[in-house]
Amino acid sequence: MTDSSIEAISPKAVAAALSRVRAQRPLVQCITNDVVQEITANVLLAAGMSPAMVPAPEEAAAFAQFAADALLCNVGTPSEENSRGMKLAAATMSEAGKPWTLDPVGAGGTAWRDDLISDLIDLRPTVIRGNGSEILACAGFAHQYKGVDSLDSSRSALDAAKALAQRSGGIVCVSGETDYATDGTRVLAAVGGNVMATLVVGTGCSLSALTAGFAAKAEDPLVATIACCQFVKRAAEIAGNASRGPGSFHDAYLDALYTLQPENFLEEAV
Amino acid sequence: MTDSSIEAISPKAVAAALSRVRAQRPLVQCITNDVVQEITANVLLAAGMSPAMVPAPEEAAAFAQFAADALLCNVGTPSEENSRGMKLAAATMSEAGKPWTLDPVGAGGTAWRDDLISDLIDLRPTVIRGNGSEILACAGFAHQYKGVDSLDSSRSALDAAKALAQRSGGIVCVSGETDYATDGTRVLAAVGGNVMATLVVGTGCSLSALTAGFAAKAEDPLVATIACCQFVKRAAEIAGNASRGPGSFHDAYLDALYTLQPENFLEEAV
Amino acid sequence: MTDSSIEAISPKAVAAALSRVRAQRPLVQCITNDVVQEITANVLLAAGMSPAMVPAPEEAAAFAQFAADALLCNVGTPSEENSRGMKLAAATMSEAGKPWTLDPVGAGGTAWRDDLISDLIDLRPTVIRGNGSEILACAGFAHQYKGVDSLDSSRSALDAAKALAQRSGGIVCVSGETDYATDGTRVLAAVGGNVMATLVVGTGCSLSALTAGFAAKAEDPLVATIACCQFVKRAAEIAGNASRGPGSFHDAYLDALYTLQPENFLEEAV
Numbered sequence: 001m002t003d004s005s006i007e008a009i010s011p012k013a014v015a016a017a018l019s020r021v022r023a024q025r026p027l028v029q030c031i032t033n034d035v036v037q038e039i040t041a042n043v044l045l046a047a048g049m050s051p052a053m054v055p056a057p058e059e060a061a062a063f064a065q066f067a068a069d070a071l072l073c074n075v076g077t078p079s080e081e082n083s084r085g086m087k088l089a090a091a092t093m094s095e096a097g098k099p100w101t102l103d104p105v106g107a108g109g110t111a112w113r114d115d116l117i118s119d120l121i122d123l124r125p126t127v128i129r130g131n132g133s134e135i136l137a138c139a140g141f142a143h144q145y146k147g148v149d150s151l152d153s154s155r156s157a158l159d160a161a162k163a164l165a166q167r168s169g170g171i172v173c174v175s176g177e178t179d180y181a182t183d184g185t186r187v188l189a190a191v192g193g194n195v196m197a198t199l200v201v202g203t204g205c206s207l208s209a210l211t212a213g214f215a216a217k218a219e220d221p222l223v224a225t226i227a228c229c230q231f232v233k234r235a236a237e238i239a240g241n242a243s244r245g246p247g248s249f250h251d252a253y254l255d256a257l258y259t260l261q262p263e264n265f266l267e268e269a270v
Numbered sequence: 271m272t273d274s275s276i277e278a279i280s281p282k283a284v285a286a287a288l289s290r291v292r293a294q295r296p297l298v299q300c301i302t303n304d305v306v307q308e309i310t311a312n313v314l315l316a317a318g319m320s321p322a323m324v325p326a327p328e329e330a331a332a333f334a335q336f337a338a339d340a341l342l343c344n345v346g347t348p349s350e351e352n353s354r355g356m357k358l359a360a361a362t363m364s365e366a367g368k369p370w371t372l373d374p375v376g377a378g379g380t381a382w383r384d385d386l387i388s389d390l391i392d393l394r395p396t397v398i399r400g401n402g403s404e405i406l407a408c409a410g411f412a413h414q415y416k417g418v419d420s421l422d423s424s425r426s427a428l429d430a431a432k433a434l435a436q437r438s439g440g441i442v443c444v445s446g447e448t449d450y451a452t453d454g455t456r457v458l459a460a461v462g463g464n465v466m467a468t469l470v471v472g473t474g475c476s477l478s479a480l481t482a483g484f485a486a487k488a489e490d491p492l493v494a495t496i497a498c499c500q501f502v503k504r505a506a507e508i509a510g511n512a513s514r515g516p517g518s519f520h521d522a523y524l525d526a527l528y529t530l531q532p533e534n535f536l537e538e539a540v
Numbered sequence: 541m542t543d544s545s546i547e548a549i550s551p552k553a554v555a556a557a558l559s560r561v562r563a564q565r566p567l568v569q570c571i572t573n574d575v576v577q578e579i580t581a582n583v584l585l586a587a588g589m590s591p592a593m594v595p596a597p598e599e600a601a602a603f604a605q606f607a608a609d610a611l612l613c614n615v616g617t618p619s620e621e622n623s624r625g626m627k628l629a630a631a632t633m634s635e636a637g638k639p640w641t642l643d644p645v646g647a648g649g650t651a652w653r654d655d656l657i658s659d660l661i662d663l664r665p666t667v668i669r670g671n672g673s674e675i676l677a678c679a680g681f682a683h684q685y686k687g688v689d690s691l692d693s694s695r696s697a698l699d700a701a702k703a704l705a706q707r708s709g710g711i712v713c714v715s716g717e718t719d720y721a722t723d724g725t726r727v728l729a730a731v732g733g734n735v736m737a738t739l740v741v742g743t744g745c746s747l748s749a750l751t752a753g754f755a756a757k758a759e760d761p762l763v764a765t766i767a768c769c770q771f772v773k774r775a776a777e778i779a780g781n782a783s784r785g786p787g788s789f790h791d792a793y794l795d796a797l798y799t800l801q802p803e804n805f806l807e808e809a810v
Contacts, residue, residue, distance in 0.1 A: 034574060035577040076593070078596060078598075079596055080598075110599035111602075112599045146590060147569075147607055148590075199582075201578060201582050244795050247582075247792060247793065248795055250791065251791060
C-alpha cells in the first residue's frame with residue numbers, strides 16, 4: 001500500500017466478521033448465471049451459509065420478502081426471465097432494508113447486458129463486486145474487454161470504484177491481485193490469494209455471493225465486504241499450497257473455506 | 271430403532287438391489303434444477319446408471335416413452351418450461367408403468383412451487399423423496415422453513431410420510447440422520463452416512479435420481495428405495511473417512527459410489 | 541491402425557498446436573447444455589483458453605461478431621431460446637470466417653432435436669464432434685440409441701464421418717477408444733485415453749469446446765482438431781493413473797490439462 005488513504009483490513013476485523021457469519025448462518029438467495037450455480041452453492045455451504053437458488057419471477061420476490069437474509073444478482077447469463085427475477089427480488093430487498101450484491105459479469109460488452117446492469121444499479125445494491133474491467137465499465141470509464149476476463153488491474157479501477165459507489169450509494173468492491181472495497185470515501189484492501197483462483201470458474205461469482213452473506217446484519221457493510229475478501233484470499237492461499245492445478249485447487253479451496261476459523265486470523269494477528 | 275414397526279434394510283437386500291442396477295444400467299431421464307445438473311449426472315454414472323437430462327416440453331414425453339427406464343422430477347428451480355416438461359414426462363411414465371421419483375425441493379415455501387408439487391403428486395410418483403421439512407410440508411403437516419435446508423428431523427416426519435404415501439399411492443422416502451421409506455404401512459430404515467454430505471449441494475437431489483434408477487424393474491420398490499439409501503449412506507461414510515472438508519468429500523463420494531460392490535455389503539453381513 | 545489410409549497424428553504436430561493455443565489464449569464462446577457448463581469452462585481455462593458462456597439470442601450474435609475467436613454449439617439440452625442463440629451465433633461465425641464446432645449430443649433421438657441439428661449443419665460448422673452413435677445418426681446411417689451414450693464404436697462410424705464431412709464441407713471428428721477426424725478424404729487418428737473419462741459428464745462436451753479453440757487461426761483445421769483430441773487423450777491417461785474413481789479422475793484431468801506442456805509431447809517423440 002503506497003497510497004496512504006488505503007487501509008488494509010485487520011485480522012481482528014476478519015475474525016469478527018467470520019464469527020458473526022458462522023453464528024448467524026445467513027440464508028443467501030442467489031439469482032446467478034448458469035455456469036456457476038453449483039460452485040456458488042458449495043462455496044456458501046463451505047463458508048457456513050445457506051444457499052437458495054430462487055430465480056423465477058413467479059417466486060423470487062416472495063422468497064426475498066419472507067425468507068432471504070441476503071441476495072445475489074449475477075448477470076453472467078442473463079435471460080428475459082432471470083432478469084425479471086433479479087429486478088423483483090432486488091427491489092424487494094432494498095425496500096426491506098436487507099443487503100444484496102450485484103455482480104456485473106461481462107460489463108462493457110453488449111448493450112443489452114449493460115442496460116440490465118444499469119437498471120440493477122438504479123435499485124441501489126448494497127455491494128457491487130466485479131473485476132477491474134467490469135468496474136471501469138460500470139462507472140463509464142475507459143476499459144479493455146475480453147469476455148468475462150479482466151485485462152485491467154483492480155488498482156487501475158479504484159477511481160472508477162469510488163465514482164460508482166457515489167452513484168449507487170453503496171459499496172463497490174474490485175477484485176484482483178489486491179481487492180479493494182470503497183463507499184466512495186474510505187478505501188479498504190485485502191491482500192494475498194493465489195492466481196490459480198483465476199483458472200477455476202466461479203471463484204469471483206461465488207465471492208460476490210459471500211459478500212452478500214457477510215453484509216447481512218453487519219454493523220459496517222464496508223468492513224464486512226473487505227473482511228469477506230480477506231477470508232477468501234486466505235482460503236485461496238491455503239488451497240494454492242495444497243494443489244497441483246485447477247482441479248485439485250477447486251477442492252482444496254472448498255476444504256479451506258470450511259476449515260478456516262476465526263481463531264486462524266487472530267493467531268495471525270499476534 | 272426403538273420403534274418395533276421400523277425395520278432396518280438387510281445388507282443382503284442392498285447387495286441384491288445394487289447387483290440388479292449394475293447389470294441393467296438403467297437409463298434415468300432427469301428433469302432437475304439448475305444447480306445440481308452436473309453432480310446428478312456424475313452420481314448416476316458413478317453408481318452404474320446412464321443419465322440423460324431431457325427437460326424440454328418439446329421432447330420430454332417422447333424420450334420418456336421410448337428411451338427412459340426411470341424418471342426424476344425435481345422442482346428445485348421451477349420454470350414455466352421445465353414444469354411443463356415434468357408434467358408431460360411424469361404422465362407418460364405413469365401410463366407406461368415405469369417408475370419415477372418426485373423430489374419436492376423447498377416444499378412449503380412459495381405458493382407457486384407448492385401448486386406445482388401438488389400437481390406432480392397427482393400424477394402418482396413411484397417415490398417421493400425429500401428431507402423432513404419437505405415431507406411434512408407435502409403432507410400438509412406443520413413444519414419449519416429455511417429455504418432448501420431442513421429444520422425438521424426425518425424421524426419427526428414419519429407420520430407425515432405415511433399419510434403422504436397413502437395419498438400418493440406410492441412410496442415416500444424421508445432423508446436425514448436415519449433415512450426412512452414407507453408405502454403407508456411398512457417402514458424400512460437406512461442408517462449411517464456422514465454429516466459432510468449436507469455441505470455438498472446435490473447429494474440429496476442426486477439420491478432422488480438414484481432411487482428412480484433403483485426402482486426400475488424392481489420387484490419391491492419399497493425395498494429398492496431404502497436399499498438405494500443404504501448404498502448411498504455407506505458411500506458417504508467411506509467418503510467422510512477419506513476427506514478433510516466438503517471439497518474432498520465430493521470427489522471421495524463419487525469414487526466410493528463407483529468402487530462399492532455388492533460383495534462389500536455381503537461381507538458386512540457375515 | 542490396420543487401415544493404411546488412416547494416419548496417427550504426430551507428437552510434433554500436437555506440440556505445435558498446443559503451443560499456438562497457449563500463446564493465443566483464444567476466447568471461446570460457448571452455447572452448451574445445462575449439465576456441463578461448469579466443467580466446460582474449467583476445461584477451457586485449464587487448457588489455456590478463455591471461456592465465455594453467451595447463449596442469449598439478445599447478445600449471442602453481437603458477442604460472436606466482436607469478441608469470440610471460436611464458438612461451440614452443443615444441443616444437449618436445447619430450448620427455444622438457446623436454439624435461436626446458436627443459429628444466430630453460428631451464422632455470424634461462418635460469415636466472419638471464424639471457426640465453430642457443433643456437438644450433436646443425443647442425435648438420432650427425438651425428431652425435434654434432429655431438426656435443430658440439421659439446421660445447424662446447414663450453417664457449415666468447421667468441426668462436428670460426436671460419439672459413434674451420434675455421427676452415424678447425423679449422417680443418416682443406421683445406429684443404436686441409448687440417450688447420450690454411444691453403443692457404436694468410433695471405428696464403425698468412420699464411413700458416416702466421411703459422408704457427413706462431404707455434406708457439411710468441414711471436419712467431422714468421432715470420439716471413442718480411438719478418435720478419428722476427417723475432412724471427407726484424409727483421416728487422422730488419436731490414441732490412448734482412459735475409459736474413466738466416460739464416467740465423468742462433460743468430458744466429451746468439453747472436448748468439443750476445445751476443438752473450437754484449437755481451430756482458431758489454425759493453418760490446417762483437420763490437424764488442429766485431431767491434435768486437440770490427442771492432447772486430451774494424453775491428459776486422460778495421466779488422470780487415470782492418478783485417480784481411484786470418477787471423482788478423483790475429474791480433478792486429476794483438469795490438473796493434467798493445465799500441467800501438460802508442448803515439451804511433453806516432443807519428449808515422447810524422441
